Amino acid sequence: MSDSLDNVQRQLEAARSGLGGPPLEQWNPRLSGTIDIRILADGSWLHEGTPIRREALVRLFASILRRENDGAYYLVTPVEKWRIAVDLHPLVVEDVEAVMEAGQATLLATCNTGRQVAIDADHPLFTEPAAAGAAVVSLEHGLTALFSRKAWPRLVNLAVDEDGETVIYSAGQRFPLA
The missing domain is CATH 2.30.270.10 (duf1285 protein)
Incomplete structure (x- = not known):
């Protein structure tokens, strides 16, 4: 896994609250861009075409995933918002x-x-x-x-x-x- 994904994982783990998931409804950063992450119809996650094999990383990303009114899916942190691709259901x-x-x-x-x-x-x-x-x-x-x-x-x-x-x-x- 790339260093950038490891860095995102460390930042998100630090931001997570102790109860439940992160407060996504309170996070409204500007769009940072599109990141090459895709969720296949079978639930597999890919980064730059390569499967993400670390279950902890997939669970972490899933905890900051939301679908917005435009129908697109985003990974959201307090300061970043990245559009990702989802084939069917995330x-x-x-x-x-x-x-x-x-x-x-x-x-x-x-x-x-x-x-x-x-x-x-x-x-x-x-x-x-x-x-x-x-x-x-x-x-x-x-x-x-x-x-x-x-x-x-x-x-x-x-x-x-x-x-x-x-x-x-x-x-x-x-x-x-x-």
């Missing part, structure tokens, strides 16, 4: 499990960055036509995570048939998988 759901919370079933999706998110009103499901109708979960900062080939069948197994429509219930919410 994150991938690798697993899903049902847990009981407050007497109702809630589905927890685990992303390729290790982050878990409850599928609920704040993190709804929708389907992606460009991925054969696979499910996608909405995340904070305009991000989304596509269900992987491994996680998609697990989600479908948790679905129910309601009047000919396949639906998922999670955290008291209803999500059609059509």
Whole structure:
């Protein structure tokens, strides 16, 4: 990995808060330019065409990633904002499990960055036509995570048939998988 990426990693680790992720909503620097980082449809990250193999670096970059109103994706720090390329969705759901919370079933999706998110009103499901109708979960900062080939069948197994429509219930919410 290049020295510049190592330097960015050190700066970001120093800026991270102890609880949760960085406060991206408070950071509004000017555009610094475009950096040659690309996220492939399978969730792999590339820098200058070479896979980023350090999981800690991918997780760190994912923690400062946001999608803005222009539809573009940016890595954002308090003083820099770099546009990157995303082929389909920036994150991938690798697993899903049902847990009981407050007497109702809630589905927890685990992303390729290790982050878990409850599928609920704040993190709804929708389907992606460009991925054969696979499910996608909405995340904070305009991000989304596509269900992987491994996680998609697990989600479908948790679905129910309601009047000919396949639906998922999670955290008291209803999500059609059509």
